[in-house]
Amino acid sequence: MSTVKVIKGNPTPEELAALVTVIAARANAPQPAAGTDRASSWATYWRNTRTPFHPGPGQWRASAHP
Template sequence: MSENTVLKIVKGDPTPEELAALIAVVAARAAVPAAEPESGRASNWATYWRNARTPFHPGPGQWRASAHP
């Protein structure tokens, strides 16, 4: 195996057509630029908990207050 080997078939015996299809897919995937990371803004799912409900404040008589928002 040479030093420039990028792809190695380790099992099976692909036809030339199958091998060409595999190389085309790998080359197309390599040509796609990497996705840029999103801005530092948190997604709506990450901030959902803030709007879901107010936190509990345990203490005497708080079970009565929990029924009235």
């Protein structure tokens, strides 16, 4: 069992109960599976195939043509 210590301020019993509820809910929440935060294959494909923009004369015209 963990201890919650209020360092600064004077929370009401209701505020303290709300804080403990949020901490307990967060601790009991299911953890995401490893590797699920990656971008989709479609997003990764376009990220790797797009050419970077190179500023210079006439580049605004070239930006419309792949």
